[in-house]
Amino acid sequence: MSEPDVDALPQRWQDLLPAASSRRRFLSLTGGGALAALLAACAPSAAGDAAAGATAGPGTARRGGTLRVGTPPPPTALDPVTAYDGSAIALYQLVADYLIWLDKDYELVPRLATAWTSDRTGRIWTFTLREGVVFSDGTRLDADTVKASFDRLLDPKGRSAALSAFDTVLKAGGVRADGATKVVFTLERPFSDFPYLVSAGNYNAVVLKKDYAGDFAEHGVGTGPFVLTSYDVSTGASFTRNPRYWDAPKPHLDGVEVKFYADDQADLLALQGGDVDTQFLSRAALVEPLGDGGGDLVVDEVRSTAVTVLTLRVDRAPFDRKEVRQAVAHALDRPALRQAAGSGLGDLGNDHLFAPLFRSAPTDLPQRTRDKEKVTALLKQAGIDSLRFTLTFDPPNKDYAVTLQSQLKEAGITVDLDQRTSKEFYGGDQTKDTPWLFTDANLVNWAGRPVPSQLVNPMVRSGGVWNGSKYANKALDAAADAYDAATDDAERRRQAGIIARILHEDVPLVIGFWNGNTRASRRSFRGIEAHPSQYVDLSAVSRA
Known part of the structure; x- marks a missing residue:
């Protein structure tokens, strides 16, 4: 285990x-x-x-609030x-x-x-x-x-x-x-x-x-630290402390009031204006500057395995040629992409699914860098004079898509942007026509997973439930089985290396960087932290 x-x-x-x-x-x-x-x-x-x-001391939780x-x-x-x-x-x-x-x-x-x-x-x-x-x-x-x-x-x-x-x-x-x-x-x-x-x-x-x-929403009953007392799909929700919570004396708070805001900017203004004390989903680009001035707000930051993946359909042109997929990967300026789309947070990606945060992540695979001459050579090898494709995405990935379009243009690759609503992008029949799994090239946000198998198995195994690239490789499947079964660290690293090298070579997915997560909060509360999966544990939060 x-x-x-x-x-x-x-x-x-x-x-x-x-x-x-x-x-x-x-x-x-x-x-x-x-x-x-x-x-x-x-x-x-x-x-x-x-x-x-x-009268609680610096390290002691205060009840109430x-x-x-x-x-x-x-x-x-x-x-x-x-x-x-x-x-x-x-x-x-x-x-x-x-x-x-x-x-x-x-x-x-x-x-x-x-x-x-x-x-x-x-x-x-x-x-x-x-x-x-x-x-x-x-x-x-x-x-x-x-x-x-x-x-x-x-x-x-x-x-x-x-x-x-x-x-x-x-x-x-x-x-x-x-x-x-x-x-x-x-x-x-x-x-x-x-x-x-x-x-x-x-x-x-x-x-x-x-x-x-x-x-x-009407009868939310659980064993957690709070009890749902009201929920309105338009305005928010209210919670009171659960007196039967198994981990007494937690929670320290009397309750939690959640307010819904239409967009990130409105949520940010509420935080800056004092209408809320923290956010469930802080956006790094917006909240990072808030923690620099030593004021009432503090921003916690953490590495993550969350990632935006450029998925390429390997079963039809133009991405049925490995050289074309490699050309796209070599056209990226990954540090600049991370800065523009990820606020400079997180780790550089190397076109495999083992984030540096994973213990089994290989360390001997050379980091892929931008190489325009190699892009030209790879396309020529594939018999393509010029490459043009359509990139499908939903609004949260607009910055990523625009930056990608610009970088690939500099390398001689034309990208047409196809923005859909999130409902449309993830809608449709998940077995045959949903855009996030069936377009030629798309950007998908993947929440942070604690173990690499939760990414490898659904995304790149033959017939994986979320295999948008339609990639299949028997050697990768065998290595994935061996990785999942292994209990020895050395064996897990060996199998991880096999999987990573296969993906790095075949490039069904292009991974520019792994996200960093942030969470902004007021200094009047203690214990609010960022989490690699954006979760928030409020059971131990208390007034400062």
């Missing part, structure tokens, strides 16, 4: 762990539970959190099973909880599950549930409830986005309850990173009541 990055822990914690050669076995046997206990023992006492009031948050209105229904936009996800994460949370370093943090282990085959995973947890209406959490939640996600008729993460790994019927406190998942194939698929890394995987009927 995948474990926390022990090498990133403070040295005083590393010294208490087994030697490097035995760390993986130590963590696989404990499912991270022992490490969590170890870290809890080394960390400051949580007793200080209970000391609320105006209402946090005001700005965000765009969700374009999808507020349904944890099917929602896929950042605003809806942030809203239901205040109410519903996961078996496992992910911190800002993508480390696994026990929530409703306290431990997880796998058998020797890597196909059977057993999760132990936290005892004494109840939903906000008093219903007790048990294994049958967790099973029902995942059965719901795995039902093809439910149209959950979670199905993409479980594709080829877990199917309907693969979950069973073992008594009241254990849930057993039987996988279709070995998958050592499976805990990430039932964590916040699979954003629909929150645990809901057995009788959940899709009416979350």
